[in-house]
Amino acid sequence: MPRVNRTVVLTLLIASSSVFLLFQLYYYRTYVSKQAGPHILSRTGQLTASDVQWTVKKFLALAQRFRLPMFLADTAALTLLSQDALRQRDRQVREPHCSFLCTDRPITSFAVHANLWKYDSGFLLAVEQKGFELLQLRGEDPRLASLDNLSGEDIPLHFLFRLNGYIIQVVFLYERSGNYLWHGALRLKANRDRSFAPFKLLDFGRHSGAYDRPELVLTVLDGLDIQVPRNVSHFLSEQQHSHFLECRYRDARNFLQLYPDDTSPTAMDFHRKAKSLLHLAARTLKQLNIPFWLSSGTCLGWFRQCSIISYSRDVDIGIFIADFRWDIIAAFRDAGLSLKHKFGKVEDSLELSFVSEDVKLDIFFFYEDGDIVWNGGTQAKSGRKFKYIFPRFSLCWTELLELKVRVPCETLDYVTANYGSSWSIPVRSWDWKSSPSNVQENGVWSRAEWVELIQVY
């Protein structure tokens, strides 16, 4: 009797279990498959490797269908990709099928070449149908920002797709006239959902950024076809220092209202020469992989009027002494510039000047000293030394004369240190030894050193 009961119970249970399983299948088809991912099934609420892959795959399939010119820009994933094969093998043991895309963050970032993309509302519709929630962030078109007062439609800057708590960030890269790619800062309007994504964890959007156009390769990551930058480590280091500052065109317009630009032929001529000299300098130093920034008058020109100060007569750039290499001189010579003078030594107050088409390129080398940074100056006829002191700064990208160049991020502090608080008023008679507000006497080179340290050509 009890034996029979047990068998009956067993059969009943099996039957009910089967019914439940069938019901589950039915339920899944009708309600769940249209919108939800496997997340629902994971009891802990944690995203498993397959969930991530599933989400990313779903998104990639859509991106491919709508031909998004997209590449993987996720720093965490790319870091894994750039590291050596040994660690890769380690990970493979742990997560055999998701060794790159499954990072410890619930985010994957992609970048889209906006110029190659045709806006297609069908894509967004399809993405939403697949269950993704979308947060679109738009902003002003920086390509219209100029001394002319233009306004156009807002352009898409970032798309955030969310599925079951997993975020896919798509950042739009716009080609700009200095031959670089630009993306905007991610700023939420007051009425936007601040909890949509862990915004602090996003790779892109803290600031606007500037990048060289990366060469892409198609590869297979965790079984998915994805385009990635060919030089991953270069891309990653660019990402670290991509902070981009837009010139303050509105202020520059106001400035130019007060002090209209000189449009005489000589000023035009200087403008043209200075532009080509700056382009040449940037090209040469890029080949040597030496970062530089706009300094002194050139920096002021960018900051104040988004252009070159027509009466400044030279182009000034700064380089950290740590980046100095002797082959700079040879490289500039090869580029067709002639060395005009060389003051100081690597240990102290180094300064190089080159000339091209009667416009001077001054290269000041900057020395870090505690919480200040300084560069030196030398008066050739007397051997007197000067020191120009700046607060510490970091470097940001900007655009000047159709060129992507660096400037100190803390430009106002830099310019104020150099030109005082009245930097916004043009001064035509400028004495480099006394006019700057940050100049200090710094002794005299000893006679014996003159031959070595004061070279004028």
Place this chain on the structure above:
Amino acid sequence: MSYNKPPKEEEEELSDVLLSATEPPWRRAGGGRMETWTPNPRAKPFVPRQQRSLYLTWKYKLTNKRTIRRCCQAAAVLFLLITVIVNIKLILDTRRVADEDAAAREYEDAVPNMETPRRPASGRKVLDIEVYSSRSKVYMAVDGTTVLEDDMREQGRGIHVIVLNQATGHVMAKRIFDTYSPHEDEAMILFLNMVTRGRVLIFTIKDEGTFHLKDAAKNLLKSLGSQAALILSWRDMWTLVVKKGGQVYGEKHSKSPALSTWGDPVLLKTEVQLTASEEAECHWADTELNKRRKLFCSKVEGYGSICSCKDPAPIEFNPDPFPNSNVLSVPVAVIAGNRPNYLYRMLRSLLSAHGVNPQMITVFIDGYYEEPMDVVELFGLKGVQHTPISIKNARVSQHYKASLTATFNLHPEANYAIVLEEDLDVSIDFFSFLSQTVHLLDEDDSLYCISAWNDQGYEHTAEDPALLYRVESMPGLGWVLKKSLYKDELEPKWPTPEKLWDWDMWMRMPEQRKGRECIIPDVSRSYHFGIIGLNMNGYFHEVYFKKHKFNTVPNVQLKNVDGLKKDAYEVEILSLLKEAEVLDHSKNPCEDSFLPDSEGKVYVMFIKMETETDTSTWTELAKCLHVWDLDVRGNHRGMWRLFRKRNHVLVVATPISPYSVKKPASVTPIHLEPPPKEEGAPVEQK
């Protein structure tokens, strides 16, 4: 999405997922992944379990040991119980998530509605309307807001019309018809017929509006509901507020007592009942295009069948592409002001041209005008507004500069830009023409631009759509600008705002042109239809632009394009001169009989031109040929090429042209003097 037939990919995932969730953890590691998935009998949800219980029964029968049997049974029961619990939890979970999602979506939907209330906040459904008509001033006010005010002297004469949206009260169109002058009443009829039924029309007369108001127009006004239309006469004052195809809200009329005096000013105050927005809209299919159409049609009036409910005109054209276009990724800048109807016509023709790439088109509007922007958005194009700088010609010139700079900023990879204006039609083969010629700009340094416009290409002087010329003047009116020319030469020294120069005149100056030439077609690929404009009026247009030849042949294969390069072109010209028959110089060149009644032949004639500035003979000849005679245009080294009576005629300026060496010694160059009495009507150029 269909729920019955999920895509295959999902089915696979589904079984995979079910397996991993219902199986104990140790099984999961071996579970299939989507990319490595291979069909596996274990993947089917309950087959494995069935097998397992069979196995148990079999084992039970075989061993027949009570304790083992009990343990096995207990284990099976436990397992099944867990399965059931898991399933129940799963169902609860999914239901909760689905509910949350639904709630979230509802919330999202609710947000935009809160931000943009459909109705005005006040909730009023009646508009107060005031209309004033007098000799020197008219105004219209809707709900206290002045929507029209004109008290300028010597301006705004005629009938002013405003169209209001009957649902929102927004001004949709504003027109003046100077019905004191001829033909303006026809334009008014055309306009009133285009207005959608149901709109509110407000009329008022300033100064005089009946002198050329013909019966047809009066009858139309009567059919709209006007009582006074038929008795309107000289210097009467009149206002009318009416719903098209509906009731009259009010009308006032004051007769002029005598020929020399005006009627007393009239002020009409009335109320208009707003209707529900649904009644004011058409029911077009719900597509992306129709959304744009709907938005456009709710804002503006006067664009004809684009807003017709039954059979609206298309706003997407999908013209044929042509293979291997060289200009597919060349940006197109459309320079516009506040002439939205022109812009509409222009963009229609542009978007209908073969090989157009709408992605590359940007419309630059000089000023923050709404209606041109509405037109741009109707066609789904990109519009950029520019804060006007300076006045008159300098304003246009500054707008050009800002637009060109922005074009190259928006498309940093582009080496050229196509520059168009809002009052041009472009031909069907406009892009094909440019695609076939654009490489010349790179290969020939002596070129300055490629233009779609032949200044001398009139109906009676242009013939061959496949023929190209080199000319020393820059015609503009649809042209290609090379980036390096703009960036290196033009942009830095572009005239500053205080210089009231025409940008095109400036560009034609020798300092800018530096001896370079432009490529033009014999038959223009653009047509200038603008009648109103800064340097334009009806008379001027009639004389110089109306009879311009405009190509309508698609896919024209241009002849010998590389023969347009500097040296090759000279060879070409010399061979033409060699072939050419010298015309009889004793005859009057203005007479038709100057040319023999032949067809397809090449003739040459020599005219007198001693110096660069000695243009009188050419000017007189141009006048009698009815071509451009306001300045010297369309020449190449002192020679003009045009067609007369289907023959190609070369006009060589002697002795200034190097080609005058080909003049037979016996021929005396034709010399024409301007008639002694000049008409003295200064005509502006453009």
